[in-house]
Amino acid sequence: MSTAAILFFALLLDAIMGEPKWLWDRLPHPAVLMGRAVSLLDNRFNPAHGGFKAGALTLVLLMSGAYLLGWGLSQLGGVVQILVTAILLAQRSLVQHVREVADGLRVSLGDGRRAVAMIVSRDTGAMDRSAVARSAIESAAENLSDGVIAPAFWFLVGGLPGLMVYKVVNTADSMIGYRTPRYEYFGKAAARMDDVMNWLPARLTCALIALPAGVAGAWRAIARDAAQHRSPNAGWPEAAMARAIGVALAGPRAYDGKMQEFPWVGGAGARIIGPEAIDAALHRLWQAWGLMLGLVLIFALFG
Template sequence: MYFDIALIAYLTDRIFGEFTFIRHPVVLMGDFITAFQKHFYRDTIARGFWLVFWLLAAVLALVTPISLIDNVWVLGIIASSGIAGKMLYESVQNVLNDPQSIRYLVSRDTENLSKSDINKAAIETYAENLSDGVIAPLFYLLVFGLVGLFLYKAINTLDSMVGYRNEKYEKFGKVAARLDDIANYIPSRITAVLILILFGKLGKLPQTWHYAALHESPNAGYPIAAMALSLNVSLGGATSYFGVIKNKPYFGEGKREISDEDIRSALALQWKLDTLVIIVLAAGVMV
């Protein structure tokens, strides 16, 4: 396992965050997806498959030779671009000062959200993206190295751009969405368990699995339910996407009016997570 590269990557992200002087790999992947849609889009499963195939092939071709560099510091710094812990924390924290910034973090309609709904959306995206942006990239980096990390980021980017069940992407985005479901199956559950452990709520594991099963996604419900139960709030509920109200179930057993203090309580998880991850990775390096 690649503990040394993962440790350097995690510390680099926590200290420096995103490197703004270079074009981010995820942005480049997004450019590829946009260009493919512009020239080859057709709402068929086959055309969506070819989008997935060619993006993953391009990532594999580009990253494989880079992964052969015999310098863990260089590899760790490169890998840090696949971890979004610092950016996620700061983005959710910024909602406390600028509630309207929530529109940059979520895909739901944000124009008419109440303050409680904005806070709820911030906590939900923090919980879900702890999996997508931190734990899952670390998992694939540890197990499969740099190639695994960036293949995961490609899959996740595909899902975030085309993996929607709407008129445009119902068929075109199906392969991307299903592949993302598979890729996040283990990380989402690891994230839920970590949230419960770090909040001292592991006894709520059965409830977490119960509420998570209510989510239409096979993965997103796990970290969201774990966070809701840990904070004693209820997340989910009716939410507007692309002008259509989706009556999602509630996740959790606590209050439904979400305050700024609830966001602060959720963000308090970060230093505990940092400590645990660094200790585990450092121990792995020394073994």
């Protein structure tokens, strides 16, 4: 079975099954195991705010272990690869988590805040309805790239070893890739590698959102908006999503009790929004997923 065929069935399986709670209540999710590995090496090599070399060594060990594990699993056949790949994709779970924010907002602002607090790291206690909706939409766009398109891309490029390497780098970045006293230097290698590995998938995600939404003609404007984002990659899917559903994203938000002024992405779009805007973003998530699925099928049949 070809790599593209394996990915096609894995994308379908993930979309149908998602993350079965009954299974992950009994077994640790692979992402949890990767997180434990990162924590283990963090404690081993970074007990006193280690430097860049210690962080780079940690990253090399994580990537090497992930590659070897992926290679070993790939020797077990196509069915195993489909199952493992589906587990490491996150389309259905992403849609579910974002939909919970829309459902919560329809009940009350407090319910919306509690739901969005599960998927973003910013302060949510003082958010209004628009800020809750924006946060959910931004998370949807960014995680479509990180959790679906990028893993699929690296599977196509490098099979299961490539996917496993991407996932462990992404996990490491989410845990140690921060500009804090502890991780300023130790986590820099993980943060930079995550930027590199997401560079092309982020722009691919942008195109997958923009094309079915009919806003690809505004690519220059999307690129200009993306450049306003503090991340070199996250701005691309967010800028495409902002144009696709006609809302303004990013803007001011609070972290650790301090309000920070960030530029607007798609600033000409609506700024007073609610659950209906989240619904529109979810529709765009499935459109992008469907376009990706169609491209993978073409690769499987003719590539």
